[in-house]
Amino acid sequence: MDTIIGLGQAGCNIADKFKKYQQYKIYKIDVGLKGLKKNGIYDMPKQSTSENYEEECPNMRNFFKNCSGEVLFILGGSGDISGASLAILEHLRGLKINVMYIRPDVSLLPERKRKQEWAVFNILQEYARSAAFERLWLVDNTFVEQIIGNVPLIGYHDKLNELIVSTFHMINLYNHNDSVTDTFVDPYETHRISTIGVGTLESPTHKLLFPLYKTADLRYYYAINKDRLETDGQLFSNIKERVKASLTEETKTSYGIYSTSYEDDYVYVVCSTPVIQRQKINHSIPKENA
Numbered sequence: 001m002d003t004i005i006g007l008g009q010a011g012c013n014i015a016d017k018f019k020k021y022q023q024y025k026i027y028k029i030d031v032g033l034k035g036l037k038k039n040g041i042y043d044m045p046k047q048s049t050s051e052n053y054e055e056e057c058p059n060m061r062n063f064f065k066n067c068s069g070e071v072l073f074i075l076g077g078s079g080d081i082s083g084a085s086l087a088i089l090e091h092l093r094g095l096k097i098n099v100m101y102i103r104p105d106v107s108l109l110p111e112r113k114r115k116q117e118w119a120v121f122n123i124l125q126e127y128a129r130s131a132a133f134e135r136l137w138l139v140d141n142t143f144v145e146q147i148i149g150n151v152p153l154i155g156y157h158d159k160l161n162e163l164i165v166s167t168f169h170m171i172n173l174y175n176h177n178d179s180v181t182d183t184f185v186d187p188y189e190t191h192r193i194s195t196i197g198v199g200t201l202e203s204p205t206h207k208l209l210f211p212l213y214k215t216a217d218l219r220y221y222y223a224i225n226k227d228r229l230e231t232d233g234q235l236f237s238n239i240k241e242r243v244k245a246s247l248t249e250e251t252k253t254s255y256g257i258y259s260t261s262y263e264d265d266y267v268y269v270v271c272s273t274p275v276i277q278r279q280k281i282n283h284s285i286p287k288e289n290a
Helices: 008-020 050-055 080-090 111-129 141-148 156-175 226-231 235-245
Strands: 003-007 025-030 041-043 070-076 096-103 135-140 193-200 203-208 217-225 252-260 266-273
Touching: 003 008, 003 080, 008 025, 008 070, 008 096, 008 156, 025 080, 050 080, 070 080, 080 111, 096 111, 111 135, 111 193, 135 141, 141 156, 141 203, 156 193, 156 217, 156 266, 203 235, 203 266, 217 226, 217 235, 226 252, 235 252
Parallel strands: 003 025, 003 070, 025 041, 070 096, 096 135, 135 193, 217 252
Antiparallel strands: 193 203, 193 266, 217 266
16 A cells, blocks of 8 residues: 555554555544644544534545555544545545454444444445445454453553554565465455454464454465575475465465565464454454464
């Protein structure tokens, strides 16, 4: 992605974390933001309901006039400002748009916010299924927390956002670089609902940032130290065996191996499905992803 657009507090906080990577242009939209539109800051007029945010959404075509390349549009569903998301996306028509949806701990939301979140969550999936944008990336903060482990209250969201952004960035980076070897093919047109995750070389299982139901496509990204690639005679066969362990009749599995200068090795995964996710509250990690 060349352009990152954050909507609302959750979206803007995550967009900020992308600033440390030079290849992204950052836009932020929220109520009460300080800054100039020419610097990618849009102070959205405050509205009383999510419906009002949609109906009174300003024309932002001029604000986005310099957007180019791929776009990652980031939002959470519990804030009223999420009601403006579809109107804003309409102003980006013609660009290659991906949406990242950050799901909060739904069980802690008041009833009105829970209904609103459920509506946004489902509408975005339906739009993805209809190819209104390229892909919908789903993230559940509770699953991110479980991956990190115990997180202090001060800096809680910073830690979660850092994991989300670093994982997404690395996958995006490898998608735009040559592998040492890979078995990747173009994803199916219908597989537009996705999540990302992390794994280890020691285990064929992985931990996802969202409990995706009915995974149809698994793509593993192995980031391996260059010296190990040159000296470890068992590495390639071990990777292939671990990938095969995830292969089922319902799930197509592929992998790419990338040479890095990092001291440690990393494993990232993209899971995709054509199936609308209907789970309302389920914060236990599925056994296959534990």
